[in-house]
Amino acid sequence: MYKSKLFALYRSLGTAQEQRLGRFLSSPYHNQREDILALYDYIHNHATETDRQSLRKETVYAALFEGPYKVAKMDHLMSMLLQLIERFLLVERIEQEPLESQIKLNRSYLELGLDKHFRQSWRKAEALREESPLRDSNYYRYGYYLEYQRYEQSTSERRHQAKNLLKLSQSFDIYFLAERFKQACLMLAHEAVYKVEYNRSLVELLEQYVQQNPQLLAQDSPLSLYFFCYQSLLPPYPEASFQAFKKALLGPAQNTLPKAELRDLYLLAINYCIRRSNSGQKHYLKELLYFYKSGLQEGILIQNGRLPTSSFKNMVKAALKSKEFAWAKEFIEQYPPYLDPKHRAAYLHYAQGEYYYYLGQYEQAMLALQEIEFGDIFMNLSARLLLLKMYYELGELEALEAQINSMKIYLQRKDQLGYHRENYKNILYFCRRLLQLPPYPKIAEKKKLEADIQSRQPLTEKDWLLQQLAKK
Known part of the structure; x- marks a missing residue:
């Protein structure tokens, strides 16, 4: 049991959560089985013991039941307790999200056909939404849900008189576009590190749509944030888009996301x-x-x-x-x-x-x-590179040569380095080219090497390499 999902979940709970869980399991509405409560009490009383023998399934079973150990019975009991703790976590989550809960209550009133109750509940949900300082995409998602519920209620009363379709559409558009450009930003960031390429055909169409409807960006919504961020992450990485993104990020977003x-x-x-x-x-x-x-x-x-x-x-x-x-x-x-x-x-x-x-x-x-x-790959490479730079600047050529060779071997052995591999390979390549220059190189040789360094990508140590070249 010590390595089970059940025990890992229990150990992750805080003290206050454990107390609430105990009351939850003691409620007949949630649990009517004494053996489940007994299993929980046993785990609660033995969870901090260093002797794992007390948490062996056989030991726990013997403490709860008479007779020989039955694997299926014990596994089933543990599974049922796990499901109850998961249900407890769901109840906790619902209580932490009053707007989500209110919207679900609206749905119940709609299905029961209680229009008066629905209207009162709907107004409460809308008030909760507006009182929240957050204006992230979820604000518009909840707005869409509320307007759709109001649409359903209005059509059930007067079938062809729903008047909120425009508001319904606007809320959904902002939510959908903001989320889509958010995902596009994350994909572009992933592409920049790993050698993968995502299909952006849909996002490109949405980009054209937003450009043709600039009023969408005038609203105080997360769409402008992610739209300008997305544009700034596309080659040639336009500075104007980044500055628009920065302005939106450092503005109201600080208090609304x-x-x-x-x-x-x-x-x-x-x-x-x-x-x-x-x-x-x-x-x-x-x-x-x-x-x-x-x-x-x-x-x-x-x-x-x-x-x-x-x-x-x-x-x-x-x-x-x-x-x-x-x-x-x-x-x-x-x-x-x-x-x-x-x-x-x-x-x-x-x-x-x-x-x-x-x-x-x-x-x-x-x-x-x-x-x-040296456990972390990137820390290992960073430390090796720093040593390489010091060996070069100190003129310790033998140590420098050994460092270059060991880094080349290390790069060959490590997978999933993404663009970092190319970056370090480029650094080593140009470091060796610097070493191969004669003591007093010709101006043409220096200019050629300088141009090569300037044009190579990725190359994070470009400034350092150019500084060393200037000393030649």
């Missing part, structure tokens, strides 16, 4: 800034750092007390590239407690290593990197 949705939007904006910065548009570093700082200040990038390790690492890099060393130092000292404990030490040591590298203190940087246990 759930934190989880805001986080996804911030990450889309951040990835756009990273892409543009890596392509040589350095002013996007300032934009990038702004989104990071704003996301921290507003509590958007930290969810459930956790800051993603990739965000932590990228924030440090953005601050260091922007020469905001004091902010980077303060951030490195303050935010490691928000990282997943399993990866906290590695990312802290890497951040310290990169900080010292940017200060030119290579010995301290290498000491920090030595503390990293």
Whole structure:
């Protein structure tokens, strides 16, 4: 039982939830079987014991029943308790979503033919919708449901006098378009990392429709957010679309969208800034750092007390590239407690290593990197690359050659690196080309290599490579 779905679900509940679950199972409306309640009480009383013997199915069965152990009986009892706990979670969810519940109550009144009750319930649901500060796509989805229910009720009373079809259509259009462009944004972000391509034919038709009906974007809705975000993620990544997206994101959306949705939007904006910065548009570093700082200040990038390790690492890099060393130092000292404990030490040591590298203190940087246990693939590659750069700048050619070779082998062995593989291969390629230049290269050779570096994509270390070339 210790490894069962039932026990894992029980262990995931908080103390207050456990208490409510106990009352739920004791209610005859939900459960009329004493053996199910007895099984729950046994699990509740033994869940924290370190001796797993007490949670073996045979042991639990012997505590609940007389006679020899019956596998089918025990499995069935566990399954029934699992289903009841799942029903409890559904009831909890319904209580947390009063508008959803009210809309379902409307449906019940419609089916019972109680028009007066329906109208009163409908007005309450509409009031709940309008009182909510959120104006995400669900706001329009609920608006569609409510208008459709009103349409059903009006046609049942006066069959051909429904007057809310326009409002019904508008609510559905905003909901559908916002959700469709949201999915398109997520697909484009996925395409940018992994070598996949999604069919965008429907989205392209919808894009034309929105462009032909600009009044849709004038409304205070999530559609403008996702529409401009979608356009900014398409080559050639138009800056005008990104600025329109940024304006919408930093406007009313801050107070009208759930934190989880805001986080996804911030990450889309951040990835756009990273892409543009890596392509040589350095002013996007300032934009990038702004989104990071704003996301921290507003509590958007930290969810459930956790800051993603990739965000932590990228924030440090953005601050260091922007020469905001004091902010980077303060951030490195303050935010490691928000990282997943399993990866906290590695990312802290890497951040310290990169900080010292940017200060030119290579010995301290290498000491920090030595503390990293290389479990994470991307952390491994980042640390290897930082060492490579220091070996190059220090002129330690033997260590540099070994590092280049080991990274090439590592890249060949690892799957699912997406565009990262090409990026690192390009870095190694140009690093070797720099090494092959004579001590005093001809101007034509340098210009040729500079042009090749500038044109190669993806290449995140373009600035560093050009700096080393300039020293030749």
